[in-house]
Amino acid sequence: MSPDLSVNICKIKMKNPLVLASGILGVTKASLKHVAGNGAGAVTIKSVSRERREGHNPPIILTEGEVMMNAVGYSNPGLAGAKKEFSGLDEIPVPVIASIIGEDAAQFGYMARNFLTGEFSAVEIPLSCPHTPGFGILGGHGTPEATRDITKAVKRHAKMPVIVKLSANVQAIGEVAKAAEKAGADAINVTNAIGPGMVIDVRAKRPVLGFGFGGLSGPPIRPVAVRCVYDVYESVRIPVIGTGGVTTGEAAAEMLMAGASAVGVGSGVYYRGIDVFKKISDELLGFMREEGYSGIKDMVGIVHD
Amino acid sequence: MSPDLSVNICKIKMKNPLVLASGILGVTKASLKHVAGNGAGAVTIKSVSRERREGHNPPIILTEGEVMMNAVGYSNPGLAGAKKEFSGLDEIPVPVIASIIGEDAAQFGYMARNFLTGEFSAVEIPLSCPHTPGFGILGGHGTPEATRDITKAVKRHAKMPVIVKLSANVQAIGEVAKAAEKAGADAINVTNAIGPGMVIDVRAKRPVLGFGFGGLSGPPIRPVAVRCVYDVYESVRIPVIGTGGVTTGEAAAEMLMAGASAVGVGSGVYYRGIDVFKKISDELLGFMREEGYSGIKDMVGIVHD
Amino acid sequence: MTTAQRSERPRMLVIEKITAEAKDTSSFWFTGDLKAKPGQFVMLWIPGTGLKPFGVSYQDDGRFAVTVRKIGTFTEKLFGMKAGDRLGVQGPYGRGFSGKGGRIVLVGGGYGAAPLSFLADELVREGKEVFFINGAATKDHVLYRERFKGGKVHMIYSTDDGSLGHRGFCTDCLTGLLSKHKIGRVFCCGPEMMLRKAFEICLEKDIPAEFSLERHLKCGFGVCGSCCLDGTGWRVCREGPVFALDDMKKIAEFGQYKRDASGRVVKI
Amino acid sequence: MTTAQRSERPRMLVIEKITAEAKDTSSFWFTGDLKAKPGQFVMLWIPGTGLKPFGVSYQDDGRFAVTVRKIGTFTEKLFGMKAGDRLGVQGPYGRGFSGKGGRIVLVGGGYGAAPLSFLADELVREGKEVFFINGAATKDHVLYRERFKGGKVHMIYSTDDGSLGHRGFCTDCLTGLLSKHKIGRVFCCGPEMMLRKAFEICLEKDIPAEFSLERHLKCGFGVCGSCCLDGTGWRVCREGPVFALDDMKKIAEFGQYKRDASGRVVKI
Numbered sequence A, B: 001m002s003p004d005l006s007v008n009i010c011k012i013k014m015k016n017p018l019v020l021a022s023g024i025l026g027v028t029k030a031s032l033k034h035v036a037g038n039g040a041g042a043v044t045i046k047s048v049s050r051e052r053r054e055g056h057n058p059p060i061i062l063t064e065g066e067v068m069m070n071a072v073g074y075s076n077p078g079l080a081g082a083k084k085e086f087s088g089l090d091e092i093p094v095p096v097i098a099s100i101i102g103e104d105a106a107q108f109g110y111m112a113r114n115f116l117t118g119e120f121s122a123v124e125i126p127l128s129c130p131h132t133p134g135f136g137i138l139g140g141h142g143t144p145e146a147t148r149d150i151t152k153a154v155k156r157h158a159k160m161p162v163i164v165k166l167s168a169n170v171q172a173i174g175e176v177a178k179a180a181e182k183a184g185a186d187a188i189n190v191t192n193a194i195g196p197g198m199v200i201d202v203r204a205k206r207p208v209l210g211f212g213f214g215g216l217s218g219p220p221i222r223p224v225a226v227r228c229v230y231d232v233y234e235s236v237r238i239p240v241i242g243t244g245g246v247t248t249g250e251a252a253a254e255m256l257m258a259g260a261s262a263v264g265v266g267s268g269v270y271y272r273g274i275d276v277f278k279k280i281s282d283e284l285l286g287f288m289r290e291e292g293y294s295g296i297k298d299m300v301g302i303v304h305d
Numbered sequence C, D: 001m002t003t004a005q006r007s008e009r010p011r012m013l014v015i016e017k018i019t020a021e022a023k024d025t026s027s028f029w030f031t032g033d034l035k036a037k038p039g040q041f042v043m044l045w046i047p048g049t050g051l052k053p054f055g056v057s058y059q060d061d062g063r064f065a066v067t068v069r070k071i072g073t074f075t076e077k078l079f080g081m082k083a084g085d086r087l088g089v090q091g092p093y094g095r096g097f098s099g100k101g102g103r104i105v106l107v108g109g110g111y112g113a114a115p116l117s118f119l120a121d122e123l124v125r126e127g128k129e130v131f132f133i134n135g136a137a138t139k140d141h142v143l144y145r146e147r148f149k150g151g152k153v154h155m156i157y158s159t160d161d162g163s164l165g166h167r168g169f170c171t172d173c174l175t176g177l178l179s180k181h182k183i184g185r186v187f188c189c190g191p192e193m194m195l196r197k198a199f200e201i202c203l204e205k206d207i208p209a210e211f212s213l214e215r216h217l218k219c220g221f222g223v224c225g226s227c228c229l230d231g232t233g234w235r236v237c238r239e240g241p242v243f244a245l246d247d248m249k250k251i252a253e254f255g256q257y258k259r260d261a262s263g264r265v266v267k268i
């Protein structure tokens, strides 16, 4: 019998453990559908704020060898525009995860109340963007206290699982994860882009990114993400989505073994093409067959045994 | 006229800005000499503690694509052995920087008093190792308070410039740098290995490193190091040594432009061979010629203008 | 297991020369082996100002150029630069024109003529017969009037005010050509309304055709999602900017609307 | 600008078979195209136990082996494994034997015979005349007694107790050979005191020679500095483990001392 790739994490049923990470494509419904057609098990929309945002001035993304760096700055059409954009989601054949942002707990709560519809399978709250003033790390959302307050505010209004997205940049990631769990989070996603970093063009004598610095993603951050997943798995009982640098089936297996129940894929869309989801699924299946795993659960967290 | 590569940072006179980073080779005097012969402007010894340490169980280093990860665990022959090892340093044609470690300010002070001889041109104190229990980040040395106390303890006994080596892992790196400056530090070195990260062998179902996790170095961490240098340059007036992922002349120029007065090179020894120092010097010279810089100073911090 | 990638960041290149092509339109020349295909674009970086896409308009012997119309903030800054200054160049990106077909018609409106002129060079090199319908607002706005003087490309001009060639829509000339000659394929680039007209004509006459679309591009290499098209979700910067007629049918927003820097829908 | 690198981490390989070579000494066989040169070594990883260097002792047709002497913690664990189990293999690392010279002498002591036996295979393949002085404590400890039975390698045995071949130092046999034959080059591997003797003999007779050194290796690929040699600072894992006679002269610690896992100097 062929190994079973399906997972069911906090009531999100997925045919495989691969989730499109927020902010890579996902600006439009059509784009999510395109990604779903390329084999993703679930898709996340690009984070939405109450007000419309143009984001940082381009360049907003660069790659430097295997590293990707971005400072997109949360461009999004705002609550009203996004609500129109993300309706009729039944067109998308896989679960759609919302992503909402605010500058404080009240704004997060507002977004949860006014943006979320029953069409979403879950909502993710990134408390971890490293390069947008007022938000995430720069908004002071990375502390256990802020994590607790924001999670509570969202839980109050969201009639769906709430996923708290953390950053590897936080020192005691286990403590932050515990704060989220205690406040009612249904799952943890680690990690957002890390660093941040700066790339300077030595001829222009200027940082390349319009914002100056930006978060790192891509294959080289995978070891950091795996370590975070490992730490969070030791700290909480809610499921973990492991995100960061996964581009191959073996890398996905590594995340699962570290303790992830599902795996986020972002930069992989660049490194291996939009069909990265199909590729990773196939490779994961091959790996499971070779190593004799019958289902994803058999791998989750086995490094901790 | 050929551009001038020499630098003079807090009385350390170097023929070029490239410093062998601590812990890459540097276990013996002969090894330092070998590196000096391959073009380094200065060399740093592997960190020495009072007691002899065997370090973590191998594997202690791995590479995963462009990332290097290590958890050496501060193996060193201890104060007595190292004192014998590092005498007669005049054999080495470039400045030699000592590196001492302890678990608290008192131990650092003890090492400064008992280990440092006039043969060293400076002493570096790493407060930033991400993977050795009792030391660096895991020893709680990354806070502004610990940084202040340890720096003061070393300053009290060291009759030479004191370089404080920080970690990108620290959230407010500018604050930590300021604490070091205020306590009398003569220079800041950023960054130590970052992360930490974990690489799991999916067939062995185990972390590869003997210690489980380890610090990241190599080309992919360069953007993070550059950003740290940029931030520290904005925060303090003492010179900065920029370390992390430098393997080419352009990467060295990038560090300088971000605000570094000298450039540490560690993993580059692997990525481009032990003559990496000669290679980077030549490339830097070529770059300066092309772009019309007559000396290193002309580049330092120009991104801030 | 990931393949080693080139770095997606601008390289600073010296502007070799700037040549005026028409009113408010100039070509910026660079030395370098871009290896672009006609229809591909580069991202130009003006440090401190921004990053914008421009089609490649010339390429041979280790030189290439883009032809830019002065429109707003970025392009005004660009027009303030001179030969010897440096500019960041990134790419080439996107999928270009197939170049397939025997007797070929190019339909270019405004700076849309830019990528088509590079395509024309290539087609001539391959010995193909090429009709180039070159439309603009007025005679003063017409690009490349000298470029194809050799006669190997049949130039057909069209202006809104009739100051050069046909007066009116350049797509009228397409209808004319298609009824006179057996045409293998039509390649179009220009304002979306023009593209839409050309699309309808080719659809009706059942002529193979390809269209180069413009949307708001931020990254240029398929990551940010700002250029995705409704109907299919295709990225203009990656699956496009050139799409074949059959694919165009599936692009629901074509000729209707696009999105701005925030992702908000705006009418065309 | 850095070249894409292979990853320096163990690959888990199935132990194909384990063959006893002598008392407490076995060869561990793997399937895989190692592409090692004689004298190079691999790092073996037993997850949870450690990582140690072992010379490659066989290699052909997509198979290779290492020959291990049971000595301490790591090797005891290794001897507890069986065919079908998996082991991490990393490398090959280091610079091997040059293989230069016409008529050749190999001098191996204990498991030092392992890398030399792989070299012998290669030299025979090249049609060279090979004398292999194979020294061990007793007859029971002698490796590869069956391996070179074909006769293409002149085997000369030496044991401490005289239970097989010459009784005493295997270097005595080297002196004997050098006085009888015109020898092109000598390759040595074994305990450092044996190497030192062989070195002095070759130095005196002015015969080209190469020596494989052992030091405490931690990383195996030139980064940690645990294997650096006094006099030159060379790394056994990178500039070595094989050094030519002229280079050996510069290695101040040769035959004197080495360093332990902490870097502390210990007498040899």
Ligand SMILES: Cc1cc2nc3c(=O)[nH]c(=O)nc-3n(C[C@H](O)[C@H](O)[C@H](O)COP(=O)(O)OP(=O)(O)OC[C@H]3O[C@@H](n4cnc5c(N)ncnc54)[C@H](O)[C@@H]3O)c2cc1C
Residues within 6 Å of the ligand: C041, C052, C053, C054, C055, C056, C066, C067, C068, C069, C070, C071, C072, C073, C074, C075, C076, C111, C114, C115, C213, C214, C215, C216, C217, C241
């Ligand atoms: C794939 C692709 C290829 C392109 N190739 C070329 C090319 O070869 N030559 C060229 O000159 N431009 C080209 N463009 C357009 C170019 O990228 C810029 O959008 C344009 O130059 C305007 O930039 P700006 O900053 O100067 O104007 P902005 O300050 O951005 O805009 C000024 C005003 O012009 C309007 N405007 C902006 N962009 C356009 C537009 N594309 N068309 C009409 N009005 C616009 C805006 O609505 C605004 O009101 C291409 C675009 C794409 C997506």
Ligand SMILES: Cc1cc2nc3c(=O)[nH]c(=O)nc-3n(C[C@H](O)[C@H](O)[C@H](O)COP(=O)(O)OP(=O)(O)OC[C@H]3O[C@@H](n4cnc5c(N)ncnc54)[C@H](O)[C@@H]3O)c2cc1C
Residues within 6 Å of the ligand: D041, D052, D053, D054, D055, D056, D066, D067, D068, D069, D070, D071, D072, D073, D074, D075, D076, D111, D114, D115, D213, D214, D215, D216, D217, D241
């Ligand atoms: C380049 C290189 C190639 C090598 N090739 C081989 C090989 O082909 N076959 C092989 O069996 N070994 C080889 N070794 C030695 C091997 O790496 C181990 O050091 C050895 O197997 C001991 O490991 P252990 O953990 O079992 O013993 P340990 O527990 O480390 O040591 C047990 C005891 O043995 C002593 N000891 C440790 N290492 C040695 C040694 N190398 N020689 C003598 N006594 C020692 C220790 O001092 C200790 O008292 C090689 C070493 C190097 C550096």
Ligand SMILES: Cc1cc2nc3c(=O)[nH]c(=O)nc-3n(C[C@H](O)[C@H](O)[C@H](O)COP(=O)(O)O)c2cc1C
Residues within 6 Å of the ligand: A021, A022, A023, A024, A046, A047, A061, A068, A069, A070, A072, A074, A099, A126, A165, A191, A192, A193, A216, A217, A218, A219, A221, A243, A244, A245, A246, A264, A265, A266, A267, A268, C223, C224
């Ligand atoms: C271009 C880009 C935009 C991103 N935007 C968002 C975002 O809007 N919200 C969010 O939670 N994470 C965002 N991220 C972070 C990713 O979701 C993901 O956590 C990170 O990139 C690490 O995964 P990866 O290495 O697979 O890309 C963005 C990342 C990139 C590269």
Ligand SMILES: Cc1cc2nc3c(=O)[nH]c(=O)nc-3n(C[C@H](O)[C@H](O)[C@H](O)COP(=O)(O)O)c2cc1C
Residues within 6 Å of the ligand: B021, B022, B023, B024, B046, B047, B061, B068, B069, B070, B072, B074, B099, B126, B165, B191, B192, B193, B216, B217, B218, B219, B221, B243, B244, B245, B246, B264, B265, B266, B267, B268, D223, D224
């Ligand atoms: C194998 C290894 C050992 C290291 N040991 C030390 C050490 O003992 N003391 C220290 O301050 N830094 C140590 N470091 C950190 C390096 O000095 C340097 O800060 C880091 O590797 C980043 O620079 P790089 O990318 O050029 O290697 C070590 C790094 C490596 C890779």
Ligand code: FES
Residues within 6 Å of the ligand: C216, C217, C218, C219, C220, C221, C222, C223, C224, C225, C226, C227, C228, C235, C236, C237, C238
């Ligand atoms: S411009 Fe970013 S995906 Fe197309």
Ligand code: FES
Residues within 6 Å of the ligand: D216, D217, D218, D219, D220, D221, D222, D223, D224, D225, D226, D227, D228, D235, D236, D237, D238
């Ligand atoms: S074993 Fe690490 S440098 Fe040789």
